[in-house]
Amino acid sequence: MIREPLIFEISEKGKRAFSLPELDVPSKKDILRNLPVRDEIEGFPQVSEVEIVRHFTRLSQTNHCIDVGFYPLGSCTMKYNPKINEKIASLLEFNSSHPAAPLDLVQGNLEVLKTTEELLAELTGMDAFSLQPSAGAQGELVGMMLIRAYLGERGNPRKIVLIPDSAHGTNPSSAHLCGYRVQEIRSNKKGTIDLKSLAQNMTEEVAALMITNPNTLGVFEVDIKKMAEIVHSKGGFVYMDGANMNALIGVCRPGDMDVDVIHLNLHKTFSTPHGGGGPGSGPVGVKRMLKPYLPLPIIERKDGKYFLNFDRPKSIGKVHSFYGNFLVIVKALAYILSLGYEGLKEVSEVAVLNSNYIRKSLEREYYLKYKTPTLHECVFSDKFQREHGVGNIDIAKRLIDFGLHPPTMSFPLIVRGALMTEPTETESKRDLDLFIDAMKQISKEAKKNPEVVRSAPHTSYVRRLDETSAARNPVLMWMEKKKIK
Amino acid sequence: MMAKIGISSLDELFSTIPKDIMLKRELNVPSPMTELELIQLFEKITQKNNYQNYLSFLGAGAYSHVIPYIVDYLSSRGEFISPYTPYQPEVSQGTLQVIFEFQTLICQLTGMDIANASLYDGASAAAEAVLMAHRLKGKSKVIIAKTLHPHYRRVIQTYVKNLGVEIEEIKYSETGEFDLKDLRKKLDDKTAAVVFQSPNFMGIIENLKKISDLAHSVQALSIVVVTEPVSLGILEAPGKLGADIVAGEGQSFGLPLSFGGPYLGFMACCQEYIRQFPGRIAGQTKDVDGKRGFVLTLSTREQHIRRERATSNICTNQAWCALRATIFLETLGREGLKELAWQNIQKANYALEKLSQIKGIKRKFKGNFFNEFVLEFSGGFEKISGFLRKKGIIGGLNLGEYYPELKKCALVCVTEMHKREEIDKLAAILKEGVKEK
Numbered sequence: 001m002i003r004e005p006l007i008f009e010i011s012e013k014g015k016r017a018f019s020l021p022e023l024d025v026p027s028k029k030d031i032l033r034n035l036p037v038r039d040e041i042e043g044f045p046q047v048s049e050v051e052i053v054r055h056f057t058r059l060s061q062t063n064h065c066i067d068v069g070f071y072p073l074g075s076c077t078m079k080y081n082p083k084i085n086e087k088i089a090s091l092l093e094f095n096s097s098h099p100a101a102p103l104d105l106v107q108g109n110l111e112v113l114k115t116t117e118e119l120l121a122e123l124t125g126m127d128a129f130s131l132q133p134s135a136g137a138q139g140e141l142v143g144m145m146l147i148r149a150y151l152g153e154r155g156n157p158r159k160i161v162l163i164p165d166s167a168h169g170t171n172p173s174s175a176h177l178c179g180y181r182v183q184e185i186r187s188n189k190k191g192t193i194d195l196k197s198l199a200q201n202m203t204e205e206v207a208a209l210m211i212t213n214p215n216t217l218g219v220f221e222v223d224i225k226k227m228a229e230i231v232h233s234k235g236g237f238v239y240m241d242g243a244n245m246n247a248l249i250g251v252c253r254p255g256d257m258d259v260d261v262i263h264l265n266l267h268k269t270f271s272t273p274h275g276g277g278g279p280g281s282g283p284v285g286v287k288r289m290l291k292p293y294l295p296l297p298i299i300e301r302k303d304g305k306y307f308l309n310f311d312r313p314k315s316i317g318k319v320h321s322f323y324g325n326f327l328v329i330v331k332a333l334a335y336i337l338s339l340g341y342e343g344l345k346e347v348s349e350v351a352v353l354n355s356n357y358i359r360k361s362l363e364r365e366y367y368l369k370y371k372t373p374t375l376h377e378c379v380f381s382d383k384f385q386r387e388h389g390v391g392n393i394d395i396a397k398r399l400i401d402f403g404l405h406p407p408t409m410s411f412p413l414i415v416r417g418a419l420m421t422e423p424t425e426t427e428s429k430r431d432l433d434l435f436i437d438a439m440k441q442i443s444k445e446a447k448k449n450p451e452v453v454r455s456a457p458h459t460s461y462v463r464r465l466d467e468t469s470a471a472r473n474p475v476l477m478w479m480e481k482k483k484i485k
Numbered sequence: 486m487m488a489k490i491g492i493s494s495l496d497e498l499f500s501t502i503p504k505d506i507m508l509k510r511e512l513n514v515p516s517p518m519t520e521l522e523l524i525q526l527f528e529k530i531t532q533k534n535n536y537q538n539y540l541s542f543l544g545a546g547a548y549s550h551v552i553p554y555i556v557d558y559l560s561s562r563g564e565f566i567s568p569y570t571p572y573q574p575e576v577s578q579g580t581l582q583v584i585f586e587f588q589t590l591i592c593q594l595t596g597m598d599i600a601n602a603s604l605y606d607g608a609s610a611a612a613e614a615v616l617m618a619h620r621l622k623g624k625s626k627v628i629i630a631k632t633l634h635p636h637y638r639r640v641i642q643t644y645v646k647n648l649g650v651e652i653e654e655i656k657y658s659e660t661g662e663f664d665l666k667d668l669r670k671k672l673d674d675k676t677a678a679v680v681f682q683s684p685n686f687m688g689i690i691e692n693l694k695k696i697s698d699l700a701h702s703v704q705a706l707s708i709v710v711v712t713e714p715v716s717l718g719i720l721e722a723p724g725k726l727g728a729d730i731v732a733g734e735g736q737s738f739g740l741p742l743s744f745g746g747p748y749l750g751f752m753a754c755c756q757e758y759i760r761q762f763p764g765r766i767a768g769q770t771k772d773v774d775g776k777r778g779f780v781l782t783l784s785t786r787e788q789h790i791r792r793e794r795a796t797s798n799i800c801t802n803q804a805w806c807a808l809r810a811t812i813f814l815e816t817l818g819r820e821g822l823k824e825l826a827w828q829n830i831q832k833a834n835y836a837l838e839k840l841s842q843i844k845g846i847k848r849k850f851k852g853n854f855f856n857e858f859v860l861e862f863s864g865g866f867e868k869i870s871g872f873l874r875k876k877g878i879i880g881g882l883n884l885g886e887y888y889p890e891l892k893k894c895a896l897v898c899v900t901e902m903h904k905r906e907e908i909d910k911l912a913a914i915l916k917e918g919v920k921e922k
Contacts, residue, residue: 016818036720096549099745145647
C-alpha cells in the first residue's frame, strides 16, 4: 500500500488545482494601502487537481466505515445511513439558502424544522423541541440551562446535579459547564440506579438527576417513574440523555416516564452520518413548564405562514450562530418519514434483537459483569482473557485484523476492561455471525496464543501507535524541515 | 435468532420495561414512504422556498463563495461520511491525517501555534474562547466589541451566564472601528480578555495590533474572531499582530450556505495555552514499526477522561465540515486563496464606489473593509428593500434589526460570485428606487 504523504510534502511551487474567472471589475492597485497585508501564506500547499483527488481517495481508503462493514461502537449507534437522505439534503433550495434570507423565501426550510420538531415530540412524548443544539453534548448543556433558568427564576438555581457512575463523560462535563457541582450516584448490583441512594442524595439543593435510559450498560432503568417521583418531590428535574433512544422508538416514550428534559442525537437514532466525528445534531425536548426557556428563536405558525419568534423574555438565549445544523435535520426528517410508524418500531425491535443475539452467542467466552437483561447494547469485559494477559485493547486491535471495527472501550467506568457492543438494527445475521465468530476465535487465541492478540493488528495500514509519546511531545501541525530544530 | 436467545416473540425482548410505561398505541407518524415518494415530497417542500431566484447581497456571517467541484466529489465518499470519531487510529488514519492537515492549514492562516479539530460553529467557537480565557486568567470581566456578530454576542452571553463572567461591550467609532477610547476606559486588571471581530460585523478591518497591545497592557488576552476567513488570504495573520486566541467560522471554505448549518467552528491559540484548549486534537506519532501515523491526543483535557473537570463538554464536532474546508483550501492553494481574497476586496470596492455615488445613498463608515460595507439610505432601507425585492434583488441585511441606531442602514456583501453586471444591476435599480420614493 502506498504511504500517503502529507499534502504539504508534495507541494511544488507554481502548481494549482483551481482557477477563478478573470476579475471583471477594474483592479485598484492601491486598495491594500494602509492595511496589514501578508506576502503569502507560508507553507500553504501548491498541488494539482489529480494530486488532490488521489491524496484524499487514498486517505479515505485507510478508514473503516459503515459503508465498508460492521461498526459496533457502543453508545454511538453506528447504523447504516440511507443514501437518498444525502441527495435530499443536497437539493439546491435546501443547501443554498442564506440563513438571513427573508422568511417568505424559506418557508420550505421552516416547514422542515417545524415538522421535525413535532415528529420528535410525538416519538418521545415531550411537549416541545428546539433543534438548535449542534450535537448531544450541546443538547445536554442547553437542557441543564433550561432547568437552571426555571429554578433561578423561582429564587434558587440550586447547586448540585446527580449523575450515575455509569454515565457518559459529557454528562458531568455539561452539568459543570452550566455552573453545577456533580454528585455521583453509585450503581447497584444490577447496574441500575439505586433508589435508596438516590433518595439519600436528593435534597432541595439538587437541581436535576441526569440519567441515560436505557443506561450505558444497555439496561432499562425500571424504576424510572419512582426516581422521577423522588426527584420531583424535592422540586428537582429529571434530565434524560437520549443517546440510547434507538432501543425505545415506538416501544415507550421518555415523556410517559415523567422525564422533564431530553436530548436526542439525530446522528445516532435517526441515521444521519457521523462524518468522522460530526456534524451531529442534538435536539432538546421539554415538558410544557420549560418551554418558555427554550433557545431563541422558536418557530411558530400563523395564518399558514411560518415565522421565527425572538420575543421570548424567559429564553436562555441563543446557542447557535443560526438555527442549528439544518441539513442534518433535513436528513433525519427524511429518515423518519421513510420508515413511518411501522418501520420506526421495527428499528428498535431489531436493534434489541441483534444485541441480544450477540450477547447470547458470546456470554460464555466473554464475561458479563451484570446479568440484568439488556436492550440495544451489552457490555462485555476482558476478565476471562486478562487471565492470559490479554486486555480489552488487545481484543479490539485483533478485531481489526478481521475487518471489523472494535466496540467502545473508554466507558462505562464501572466495568473494568469494557467492550461495549452495539450492533444496531441495520446488520444482517450474517454480519453479526462474522463478528461473533471473530470474537470466539480471539477468545481461543487469548488462551492458546496470546501473543498474536497482544501484537495485533497485523494487517492494518499502521499498527499500534504510540499514544504516550504523541501526548508527551505533541506534534500538532506540519512544519517545514528547515524550521524544525 | 429468537431461538438462540430463547424467546418466542419480539415483545419478550422488552419484558424488563414496566407495563405502565409501554406505549399502547401506534405512533402518530405517517406511513412509510418509498424513495420515490420521499424525493417527490421533499422536492415539493423545496418549492416553498424561493431564495435561488433572487440576486442576493447577504453576508453577515454566512457567505456565498465558489466551491470547487472536487470538494463535493471527494467529501461524499462513504469512507469519509460514514465513520465516527477516530477512536481506533489503526483504522482511521484517513480521518486523522485530514484533521492534522486541517489543523496545519488553520495555523498557517491564523499564524497561531495550535488549532483543534473543529467546534460547532463560529458562535460557539467564540464562546469557547471566552471560557478558555476565563479559565486561564481566573478573572471575571470580558470585554466584547459591539461589532462582534450580534448572534455570537448572544451565544457568548448564554454560555457564560451561569459562570460568574461579567461582560462589557465596547462601542464602535465613527469609522466603524473598535472604539479604542472606550476600550481604554473599560480595561482594568479584572479583565480576562478583549474579544473583537475582524473584519467586523460592519465589514471593517480592525487594527489588531493596537487592540491587542491594549489588552496586553493589563495582561488580558486578545481574542480575535473571524467570520469571513477568506480575508486571511490577503490580510496579515492575526497571530503576527498580537492575537492570543483566534476563533471563527469556516463556512466560507467549501460549505454551502445550508440555511445556517452545519457550519464549521475553528479555533487556534498560542502553544502556552495548550492545557486549557478545548476540543479534539490530532497529533503525529509512530507505530510499532516506526511508520508515521496520527492519533487523537492530549485527551486528558477532554470529557471522556476528565469528566466534570474537562476543558469543554464537546464530543461530536464538525469533522466532515473540516474535511470539506481542508479539500477546499488545498485545492485553492497558496495562490488561489490569495486571488480569491483579492477578487472579493476588489469587487466590494467596485460596488461601494458605484452605490455610494447614488443620490440618497452614502457610505456609513470610512474604515477599510473587506467584502462587506454599510450603506445609509436617507429615506431608510426598509422601503428600498421592498422595491428591490420586487425587482428580484435582496439588497442586504437591514441593520436596524440589530443596531437600532442604524435603522436607515444595510450591510451589503459582495463576493467573487457577483458578476460585474449584477453589481451594475443593483446600482441601476437602486438609483431607480431611490428616485421613486
